[in-house]
Amino acid sequence: MTLSVAPGKQQAKSLRARDLICDATIDLLVCKGYSDTSLNQVAATAGFSKGALQHHYPSKEDLIAATLNKLLARPFQPGRGKPASVDEALLQAWNKYINTPAYRALFEILNAARTDELLQTRIAAELLEWGRALDAQSLAQYAAVSGDDEEAVMLLNMTRSFLRGLLIQERYGSDGVKHLEYVKKWIALVAPLLTLRESSE
Amino acid sequence: MTLSVAPGKQQAKSLRARDLICDATIDLLVCKGYSDTSLNQVAATAGFSKGALQHHYPSKEDLIAATLNKLLARPFQPGRGKPASVDEALLQAWNKYINTPAYRALFEILNAARTDELLQTRIAAELLEWGRALDAQSLAQYAAVSGDDEEAVMLLNMTRSFLRGLLIQERYGSDGVKHLEYVKKWIALVAPLLTLRESSE
């Protein structure tokens, strides 16, 4: 008993608690949306009391910002499938990255920040940095056949816009199957303008 | 004094009140978003009391549904500019229809309905009808060069998805100028696959 355990035991517990809380937040964001994600429900879902949540994240903004950071830190390509073509790479991005609960949650936060001034300013820096990282990532993987790097970035950004727009439409319009059709159609349009860079790693 | 005025005077007043209320709702949706559009604020903005609003629209759902109907009834092409090319027509659709406060408001409602089950079921019928009308409208104005009508509908739907995705990104990413660039780039990609139908009217 007297042997002092690893000095980070409490810290580890804290980190784990925060992680669980963020996970609960993500779940609620996905199925309830931002405005219906209350701190009470987050606490209940995560299995903590309101006070515990209060301790870890003093305000809702803090909670959302932390959750956002967790979502943004998600690796871009979990499956290292090494796509052989642009078409395949873009389709993978849709299946493995965009069309996922995690991206829905991220989407909810972005969507909420659009009209919530405080949240907007709170996370603006992270989002800008994220945007830059995405552009860099795009350029690292793809190149425009025209050789114009800016065009490659534009095309990828347009792709993301399109996919985002698809996510919104989801529940009142077409279904998932129709979406996949649309995604493939778009890829067929864009892919001829892009090439895969030789991965230097 | 005794001359009885038009029997519809009260009705006209009521209609005007409802119109003002819907307009106020639209304004608030645009600048506050759906969840921050409260009945109190709607009443205040429209210049009516809370009870008056309650009289005209018994519930928030009723108010939103009425506002949605007003938004959906908006004519698709206010300016009869008779575009000469597909590019021009699509650009007009962006400038005159999508990139407008009215469409933002519509967007907010669609977005909210995504996670609000009750609102979702309440307006599902209108939205479905709207979707069909949009498809018909698309086919009336455009045709695919391949001759496949389904392809034309797909391309137009994809364009709408893209533009919607652009609307979301707006406040945390690029600015309006950048958006126009993206829109034009998109049009450049899609326009070659479409042709304008001879307007039969």
Added chain:
DNA sequence: GGAAAAACCTTCCGAATGGCTTGTTTCTCT
């Protein structure tokens, strides 16, 4: 002109939310 009805306004209430305070348990350091 007077009654009935519609439109309108004031006021109130229950429920929920976000944030905070107080008290208890668990861990850490010496």
Added chain:
DNA sequence: AGAGAAACAAGCCATTCGGAAGGTTTTTCC
């Protein structure tokens, strides 16, 4: 072992929202 800090639990409070009840004014019909 014991003091102090961190983590956690439970409850409370001010605010706000949506909704409804009651009374008042205006319009319509006879």
